[in-house]
Amino acid sequence: MSPTPTGAPAPKKSVGRLSRLVRESTALVWESARRSFAALTALQLVGAGLTALQVLATQWVLTGILDVARTGAADVVLPVAVLALLTAITAATGSLQGSLSRFVGESVTRTMWRRVLDVSTGVGLRQFEDSTFFDRLDRVRSSALTRPFQVTNGVISCIGALATSIGLVATLYSLSPLLLPLILISGIPVMLTSRQESRLEYRFNVAQTQRARLRTYLLLLLTGRDEAKEVRAFGLSRNLRARLDALYGRYLHELGAHLRRRGGFNLIGQLTAALVLGGTLLVLVWLIAGGGLSVAAAGAALVAVRMLATQVQALSGGVQTIFESGLFLDDLHEFMTLAPRVPELEVHGDPIDFDEIVARDVRFTYPGRVEAALDGVSVRIGRGEVVALVGENGSGKTTLAKVLAGLFPADHGAVTWDGVPVTDLPPGAVRASTAVIFQDFVRYALDAETNIALGRPDDTPDQASVRAAASAADIDGALSALPAGYETPLTRVFEGGHDLSGGQWQRVAIARAFYRDAPLVVLDEPSAALDPRAEDELFSSLRRTLQGRAALIISHRFSTVRNADRIYVLDHGRVAEHGSHDELMTLDGSYAELFRLQAAAYLPDAER
């Protein structure tokens, strides 16, 4: 297999692959909507029977018409009525099939999402650093809206076309066994050309995948709410639109060339089919002349041969659709095996009542990186302590916080909770024992109460505790003053919604951490968006709220850090210094230097 521009393997078309894809697609559809799928299959079989009956009814009508001079017009009424009725029932069945396929398609989408979410929410954070995992997740996610329908339609049209073809072949055989070779020949041109068309379509789609993704991304940049301010502030729209236009232009150009090539094959197929049809007519005339076939049966056979050609085309279209969704199914399949579900990551579990958490000689390297982000780090956080991490950008603070919170396993060394390695503790209990608010915390576009109550997602929200957490984070007043109080959606995307300022959002996130009521609280730059008064209040309230819990705080603000019980200074993934503010100032190392540098900005020259 050679890699495609999407990084996905470009599988060959083969009977073996087709049968595997058909099996997998059918299993997916069956698992999603058993009853509807069974009803749909039954309807396809009914449709096939109706088509065969239409051919026989056509023969009956033709017999009546040819005999009309002898028997009178009244004798044609019944066959015509039957043919009309059969046509009407076929149309009604078709419409019912349409509704059922839509329902089955949506059910397949849900099953597919369930499978994807089982994996993507079950795996550890480290998987998201792995490009193989993330690329596959991205591909599965971007195909999620269209592919399940494609799989469903492919399977259903194959079943329908196959059943109808069998019905038609049987009917033709009953009209005259001599027609059988003719039938086989009539299918060949359409089959060959549509196979070629399907190959072209497949290659075209694979070649377009990457650029289609880029187009979608540019569209998102140009229409996204979060992106709107930067796009305007930098005046990016002209530049981005030009890129999008160029991409679309190229796509349309290539689409035109592809459609012309496809159209050429289609024309050849249709011309050959017309030739075969002419041949069929001649054979029918020959059969009639020889007395082997009545005129009415020949007419019905002609109708059946035309119908069969359509069915062969539908069958080949169904196969093509299944091949086209094959890449998606492969991705889905690989995605499932790549990262088996890790149920222990779920939050369930009782918090651990610890005295100290110790990291000893911890090393951690991000996948795909050579340089270690943490290189032999040892830190200690005791119950009731506020410990701070400082250091320049990229020195490893956030990475250490993630390792301590059990989100990344250490490559080397150990994190222990009261001497027990974190890897030996139930992951659910570790999760329940930590409340982490990252620099780029999530602003949930949900109501204010939920934004805080999500700190304990498995519990029924407790309004009093939500308010207490909000008060501790000094955001209760602002939330109560919203138009619908705590029920106000914190986004303008929904009706009646209200947006907050950056600092207010940060307080909501801190309230979420407080509400979690975990014995270890990790706050990554909690005061970045807070004004100085709010920052001061946050730290006095943090001491109050902690009540015997431990807090790990990452901050670039030394006014915040100086109050911590212990400060670790990280430098290139190593602990350069540690101690209390006074100890570090006495040491007169990099902490003292950075502290003075920041203080200098506020102090008059004389005091410096």
Ligand SMILES: Nc1ncnc2c1ncn2[C@@H]1O[C@H](COP(=O)(O)OP(=O)(O)OP(=O)(O)O)[C@@H](O)[C@H]1O
């Ligand atoms: N997802 C990632 N994949 C690869 N490398 C990463 C990733 N995240 C961080 N790094 C690298 O790991 C090192 C430590 O990053 P980390 O985010 O822990 O630093 P930090 O001290 O928190 O920085 P800042 O003060 O800017 O927040 C840096 O060299 C960074 O480039």
